[in-house]
Amino acid sequence: MAKSLFDKIWDAHVVKSIPGGGLDVFYIDKHLIHEVTSPQAFDELEARNLPLYRKEQIVATADHNVPTKNQHLPIEEPLSRMQVDKLTENCQKFGVELYGLGHQHQGIVHVIGPELGITQPGMTIVCGDSHTSTHGAFGAIAFGIGTSQVTQVMASQCLLLSRPKRMRVTVDGELRKGVTAKDVILYIISKLGTGGATGYFVEYAGSAIRSLSMEGRMTVCNMSIEMGARGGMIAPDETTFEYVKGRKFAPKGEEWEKALAYWRTLYSEEGATFEEDLTYFAEDIAPMITYGTNPGMGIALNASIPDNVPVSEKVSFDKSLKYMGFQPGESLLGKEINYVFIGSCTNSRIEDLRTVASFVKGKHKARNVEAIIVPGSKLVEKQAIEEGLDKILAEAGFELREPGCSACLAMNEDKIPAGAYCVSTSNRNFEGRQGPGARTLLASPLVAAITAVEGKIVDITQYLN
Amino acid sequence: MDKFEVLRSAAVPLPIENIDTDQIIPARFLKATSREGFGENLFRDWRYDSEGSPIEGFALNDSRYAGKILVAGKNFGCGSSREHAAWAIYDAGFKVVISSYFADIFKGNALNNGLLPLVVSDEMLQRLFVQIEKDPKTELIVDLPAQEFYVPLWEERVSFEIDPYKKECLINGYDDIDFLVNQKEAIEAYENNRPWAY
Numbered sequence: 002m003a004k005s006l007f008d009k010i011w012d013a014h015v016v017k018s019i020p021g022g023g024l025d026v027f028y029i030d031k032h033l034i035h036e037v038t039s040p041q042a043f044d045e046l047e048a049r050n051l052p053l054y055r056k057e058q059i060v061a062t063a064d065h066n067v068p069t070k071n072q073h074l075p076i077e078e079p080l081s082r083m084q085v086d087k088l089t090e091n092c093q094k095f096g097v098e099l100y101g102l103g104h105q106h107q108g109i110v111h112v113i114g115p116e117l118g119i120t121q122p123g124m125t126i127v128c129g130d131s132h133t134s135t136h137g138a139f140g141a142i143a144f145g146i147g148t149s150q151v152t153q154v155m156a157s158q159c160l161l162l163s164r165p166k167r168m169r170v171t172v173d174g175e176l177r178k179g180v181t182a183k184d185v186i187l188y189i190i191s192k193l194g195t196g197g198a199t200g201y202f203v204e205y206a207g208s209a210i211r212s213l214s215m216e217g218r219m220t221v222c223n224m225s226i227e228m229g230a231r232g233g234m235i236a237p238d239e240t241t242f243e244y245v246k247g248r249k250f251a252p253k254g255e256e257w258e259k260a261l262a263y264w265r266t267l268y269s270e271e272g273a274t275f276e277e278d279l280t281y282f283a284e285d286i287a288p289m290i291t292y293g294t295n296p297g298m299g300i301a302l303n304a305s306i307p308d309n310v311p312v313s314e315k316v317s318f319d320k321s322l323k324y325m326g327f328q329p330g331e332s333l334l335g336k337e338i339n340y341v342f343i344g345s346c347t348n349s350r351i352e353d354l355r356t357v358a359s360f361v362k363g364k365h366k367a368r369n370v371e372a373i374i375v376p377g378s379k380l381v382e383k384q385a386i387e388e389g390l391d392k393i394l395a396e397a398g399f400e401l402r403e404p405g406c407s408a409c410l411a412m413n414e415d416k417i418p419a420g421a422y423c424v425s426t427s428n429r430n431f432e433g434r435q436g437p438g439a440r441t442l443l444a445s446p447l448v449a450a451i452t453a454v455e456g457k458i459v460d461i462t463q464y465l466n
Numbered sequence: 467m468d469k470f471e472v473l474r475s476a477a478v479p480l481p482i483e484n485i486d487t488d489q490i491i492p493a494r495f496l497k498a499t500s501r502e503g504f505g506e507n508l509f510r511d512w513r514y515d516s517e518g519s520p521i522e523g524f525a526l527n528d529s530r531y532a533g534k535i536l537v538a539g540k541n542f543g544c545g546s547s548r549e550h551a552a553w554a555i556y557d558a559g560f561k562v563v564i565s566s567y568f569a570d571i572f573k574g575n576a577l578n579n580g581l582l583p584l585v586v587s588d589e590m591l592q593r594l595f596v597q598i599e600k601d602p603k604t605e606l607i608v609d610l611p612a613q614e615f616y617v618p619l620w621e622e623r624v625s626f627e628i629d630p631y632k633k634e635c636l637i638n639g640y641d642d643i644d645f646l647v648n649q650k651e652a653i654e655a656y657e658n659n660r661p662w663a664y
């Protein structure tokens with residue numbers, strides 16, 4: 002029978018199936034951990050007197066909670082410091098490789114995996130973080146897990162899972178000018194809704210997806226969880242192999258040839274089954290922005306907020322608009338914006354920084370805007386400096402910070418004040434996500450950069466010629 | 467993990483859709499390194515204003531509502547994978563969450579912590595909201611061994627689905643770690659025979 006990419010990788014990782022129910026003992030190749038969702042897992046392991054089963058398959062970093070200024074100094078906030086120290090302590094005790102604060106490989110867990118070549122096609126990858134789906138861009142099965150599952154993987158390198166259903170989302174055609182990977186995924190989520198892919202694992206396919214760089218593919222897969230999907234993936238191709246080749250932990254020499262031969266078998270065969278198979282057209286996608294408090298509430302930048310939602314959704318919809326301070330039927334064009342945040346595991350890679358720098362070069366941010374740009378990792382930061390992007394950004398009035406999750410989830414001091422509007426390249430516009438009362442509008446790095454310069458939301462098409 | 471069999475309780479209604487785990491427990495409360503005490507900050511920003519005073523009208527602050535069952539709008543628990551969300555709900559004294567739809571990761575996290583996510587139809591969910599509004603003391607019964615849910619006031623019993631293995635775990639207070647650690651032999655055999663080893 003014709004197999005899908007997902008099934009090929011899933012089947013290769015089933016240790017055994019449990020008779021009766023639909024559960025598999027499922028093997029995990031790589032386990033990424035960070036300071037927020039691992040302490041209780043290490044404690045549990047110790048409480049049960051269990052050894053760490055395969056420590057060489059774990060990589061740790063500190064990202065969620067770290068300050069993005071003065072990383073060379075001790076962390077000021079006591080609770081954050083304690084959590085980061087606890088990670089260091091646990092990694093030393095259990096012998097886990099740690100890219101902690103100040104390490105040249107430190108960064109957001111979903112940025113460092115790919116850039117170090119840890120993430121490879123055909124793998125199974127988990128992390129106590131829902132955006133683990135990012136790694137699916139390489140043709141891997143990657144998904145977020147809870148802390149109990151973190152303990153399970155630590156204890157056995159396995160999880161007990163039921164196989165999700167398969168969904169394929171095809172985007173065919175050529176993307177219009179100014180339309181980026183972020184717009185593609187915001188568009189798909191706006192069509193499917195926040196729960197539209199719950200229970201599914203999504204494969205993205207089609208010529209528009211193929212045409213994306215690895216950075217763009219990661220942006221797409223990253224936000225799969227925002228429509229409820231267990232994960233997202235893209236079949237590996239020359240773009241993927243080119244990206245992985247030569248990276249620190251990528252296979253080398255003969256190993257590389259062997260790996261490549263295997264990776265070339267990873268695609269969905271003609272006639273493979275998908276419980277859900279959807280197609281969209283690239284030409285229909287415009288630069289996007291969100292107006293509400295979940296990522297499914299997105300519209301084309303120059304469209305209006307809907308005013309005819311179904312009765313059953315009315316209460317939640319009204320609550321959302323009230324929080325955002327918007328009216329049904331209203332256009333967002335001309336809205337004044339106070340903050341622009343460029344960062345997060347969705348859009349903090351070198352390509353994103355280049356996009357922003359190339360737009361703001363020779364321009365300056367508007368006076369009413371505070372523009373923060375947080376690179377995804379130490380390596381991205383280093384490269385940005387080598388390319389002189391830091392100077393361009395500084396001249397344009399953008400503040401380039403040190404790597405971390407930052408205002409994506411506002412666990413550190415990078416918070417958006419209550420009531421303020423922030424155009425953000427991150428992935429969640431939930432109430433209070435960027436700080437209590439903060440109002441988030443999700444968009445691409447290009448839209449964010451233009452907004453920073455204009456000080457308000459504008460139709461970006463005028464800039465594209 | 468506590469054992470779960472039959473639960474009789476009144477319920478607390480939250481008729482809001484797409485409640486994400488950032489609302490259940492905001493990120494700034496995730497700095498603890500233990501599992502305890504998250505209940506205090508359950509729905510923090512819906513429950514208290516910036517001065518820490520209870521916000522009137524929110525169900526958890528409403529003395530009419532009490533009980534071990536939370537009834538919430540569809541697509542409950544979407545967003546972040548933080549297990550702290552399940553811990554907070556459990557820590558606040560809930561044993562069951564009823565909705566017409568749960569996000570996957572939340573569902574798994576809940577089950578791993580003795581919290582039962584119970585799926586009912588959209589129509590049943592609306593009926594429940596109406597009933598609880600009418601009489602907040604209405605008793606609901608969740609019978610896990612029989613996989614049945616009912617409101618004694620009503621005629622019918624509804625059966626609900628749960629994976630047989632997960633059901634055993636809840637009833638006996640076991641979890642997946644015990645199970646997986648016992649699979650060592652199979653896991654090692656697999657590791658020695660992987661089609662592709664990374």
Ligand code: SF4
Pocket residue numbers: 064065109110111130132345346347405406409410427428
């Ligand atoms: S950047 Fe945001 S979404 Fe990504 S891992 Fe960090 S907190 Fe999570």
